[in-house]
Amino acid sequence: MPSIDLLLIGFGAVHRAFSHILLYKAEALARRYDLTLRVVGVADSSGARFRAEGFDLATLLAHKTAGEGVSTFPGGQPAPGALALAQIASYDILCEASPVNLRDGDPGLSCARAGLRRGKGVVLANKAPLVLDFRGLHELAQRHGAGLAFSATVCGGLPVINVGRRDLIAAEIHLIEGIFNSTSNYILSRMTAGETYAAALAEAQRRGIAERDPSLDVEGWDAANKLVILANTLLHFPATLDAVSVQGITALSRDDLLAAQRRGQVIKLLARAEQVDDGYRLSVTPQPVPAGSFWAGVSDWQMGIAFHTDIYEEIYLKIDERGPTATAAAMLRDLIHLAGAA
Numbered sequence: 001m002p003s004i005d006l007l008l009i010g011f012g013a014v015h016r017a018f019s020h021i022l023l024y025k026a027e028a029l030a031r032r033y034d035l036t037l038r039v040v041g042v043a044d045s046s047g048a049r050f051r052a053e054g055f056d057l058a059t060l061l062a063h064k065t066a067g068e069g070v071s072t073f074p075g076g077q078p079a080p081g082a083l084a085l086a087q088i089a090s091y092d093i094l095c096e097a098s099p100v101n102l103r104d105g106d107p108g109l110s111c112a113r114a115g116l117r118r119g120k121g122v123v124l125a126n127k128a129p130l131v132l133d134f135r136g137l138h139e140l141a142q143r144h145g146a147g148l149a150f151s152a153t154v155c156g157g158l159p160v161i162n163v164g165r166r167d168l169i170a171a172e173i174h175l176i177e178g179i180f181n182s183t184s185n186y187i188l189s190r191m192t193a194g195e196t197y198a199a200a201l202a203e204a205q206r207r208g209i210a211e212r213d214p215s216l217d218v219e220g221w222d223a224a225n226k227l228v229i230l231a232n233t234l235l236h237f238p239a240t241l242d243a244v245s246v247q248g249i250t251a252l253s254r255d256d257l258l259a260a261q262r263r264g265q266v267i268k269l270l271a272r273a274e275q276v277d278d279g280y281r282l283s284v285t286p287q288p289v290p291a292g293s294f295w296a297g298v299s300d301w302q303m304g305i306a307f308h309t310d311i312y313e314e315i316y317l318k319i320d321e322r323g324p325t326a327t328a329a330a331m332l333r334d335l336i337h338l339a340g341a342a
Contacts, residue, residue, distance in 0.1 A: 010098030013208030017328035043082035047071030149334035157326025219248035
């Protein structure tokens, strides 16, 4: 039975959920795909460790749950840091889920580059590397014959990237619309119901859904990141964050939401990539939508997307994602495909 050795860069909510999935699905992965997945390297903000024969994930998870960092874990050997693991450790696939850093992308961007230069597969849940260097990462992957997968970066477990790449063959996509940020969507839903902004945000953080820096969610930048990834991947439009008009939800009050409700509307944070003569116009802004519309029905923790095309007409998808498990599952989906087992 082939063994795939993994590095986990970042050991926050997503990679802890990923580790739980590996434990829970170990037998199914062996039976269905003839695969054994071993975590041989882990890095978090405290440091990094490597164990060639693989970590005991249950013990590592218990260590993290107790509030300890990877650097104090008694198993394995200490490593100089995440980048050193990516550069010199022996592994097959690097899984990157460190916090989003839009300044320089690190440690995620440097680790992804290091893995690709060595011909290793790279699976991303972290959006920053793609937003900052989409073309460069793909060129590295092609040059070194390495796999690069990132379906977890857009709407978690919802297979947005996969549907767009695989199922919209030969389509002209006129418009992509989406509610891409579940934290903002939840806050708007709960504020309309009478809950405070602070209480709703705290619940999103408790569940591990909100970004470490919640301004990325509530000021619209997380949705903008996802829109940039979709523009580059599905629309073949070389967009950067500078091309996106962004407005978040922080200026909205409950009075604004109730006023919309009286007009038969619901306010949603909508991302849009609309075809224009010279490419696409990209925006993330709060928009009133009819109360009976598809978008009004994307509520609380849900996210959704619509593809408006020439030959497939209109396709609507949504997911109810109440924690990091579905995003972690998308990472598993990507690495199974990179391993050639599915």
